[in-house]
């Protein structure tokens with residue numbers, strides 16, 4: 001007893017030290033990969049990606065400069081010959097990037113109506129032009145050349161007002177930056193570019209705009225040790241003003257994709273076949289041919305509503321987030337076909353979002369029986385998404401096992417639906433209701449099952 005009393009102050013000291021303890025991350029992947037991902041990201045499920053920069057002027061695709069000057073692509077060269085005077089340089093596009101009609105409040109309204117819980121804007125793509133007044137991007141930033149505005153800084157507050165998380169895309173490499181080319185020539189044994197450009201700009205973005213997400217890209221030519229990625233991330237997680245909420249992806253060096261970082265993108269448009277061990281995100285783009293705005297888009301180049309919604313439920317059933325890209329015009333206009341698609345996602349989510357946001361993968365992800373079916377789960381309910389309305393009006397599910405507590409609803413309809421258990425194979429038979437034209441138009445519907453195993 002006497003011993004215990006003497007020990008008490010010491011125990012209290014240890015306990016209080018533990019309670020106030022926050023782990024320090026060390027600049028290595030073992031430590032950084034072990035950081036728990038801030039919960040907001042998994043709950044968000046749906047985000048909008050925005051590719052916008054000087055490449056929006058030629059409007060040929062965001063890789064235009066590279067295709068024109070590095071690959072000497074015949075189409076890119078012909079495009080310049082046919083549309084611009086001889087001697088016109090890529091830098092000459094800069095002043096034409098006007099953002100005349102850029103209305104970040106309106107953008108935020110569109111993203112909110114789309115049901116997006118996060119937005120990722122390109123702060124700088126591989127061309128090196130920064131959409132914010134970066135002090136280390138002299139005469140190649142949105143304050144000095146083109147819009148004379150801070151495009152990044154203007155969007156953030158409007159997103160936050162609507163509780164949409166603010167993400168920034170950032171390209172590590174710059175195709176034609178002289179320091180980058182020099183380091184490349186030195187087989188990345190020197191870090192002139194990283195010291196002068198990459199690290200100062202990443203730190204500036206974080207301190208200035210306090211983003212919720214950094215979507216890193218352009219990592220593929222050099223190892224993470226060249227980019228000092230682990231050093232940057234250790235600062236970001238330990239000491240930066242966003243250390244508790246920040247989320248990052250996996251593009252931090254030649255070999256990091258699909259392996260290291262906060263969550264996994266793997267490749268563009270990548271979608272796994274089974275639920276991965278780590279959180280992941282599929283990024284894809286409304287214009288199947290490009291991420292940046294393209295003037296010669298065809299109707300058939302644009303993802304259809306059904307393609308988008310089936311991708312979304314497919315991704316979410318596998319535990320992923322779905323990041324859907326648009327490319328605004330050089331004047332900052334989100335063209336009507338993009339608006340229409342985004343708003344159609346929002347309409348769908350306004351009814352079916354209950355089974356999407358903050359859901360988890362269920363024990364089964366999908367069934368391919370008579371109808372394409374996907375599952376998610378949340379708070380003991382199982383959500384079933386189906387894309388083909390059975391002619392018989394009876395939907396058959398083989399995975400959920402009914403109990404005497406089972407109830408079935410369709411999102412958007414208040415009444416319980418009738419169900420029975422097939423006497424032969426014990427599958428669950430659900431008697432679908434008559435739909436109003438609005439609900440019929442959704443084309444992918446959601447059932448909410450309770451009391452199933």
Ligand SMILES: *[C@@H]1O[C@H](CO)[C@@H](O)[C@H](O)[C@H]1NC(C)=O
Pocket residue numbers: 185186187
């Ligand atoms: C870079 O690597 C290549 C191929 O391994 C080699 O030929 C070249 O000499 C190296 N350059 C430098 C500056 O180390």
Ligand SMILES: *[C@@H]1O[C@H](CO)[C@@H](O)[C@H](O)[C@H]1NC(C)=O
Pocket residue numbers: 191194195199228231
């Ligand atoms: C990268 O990190 C290493 C190890 O901490 C350090 O020696 C080097 O100076 C850093 N490079 C830059 C450009 O900050």
Ligand SMILES: *[C@@H]1O[C@H](CO)[C@@H](O)[C@H](O)[C@H]1NC(C)=O
Pocket residue numbers: 296297298300
């Ligand atoms: C539009 O799509 C059609 C059919 O796929 C194709 O024949 C046509 O060349 C495309 N037009 C452009 C401008 O890409």
Ligand SMILES: *[C@@H]1O[C@H](CO)[C@@H](O)[C@H](O)[C@H]1NC(C)=O
Pocket residue numbers: 404405
């Ligand atoms: C449901 O089934 C369980 C056993 O499977 C039984 O204990 C329970 O009484 C049943 N409840 C109802 C309401 O029938």
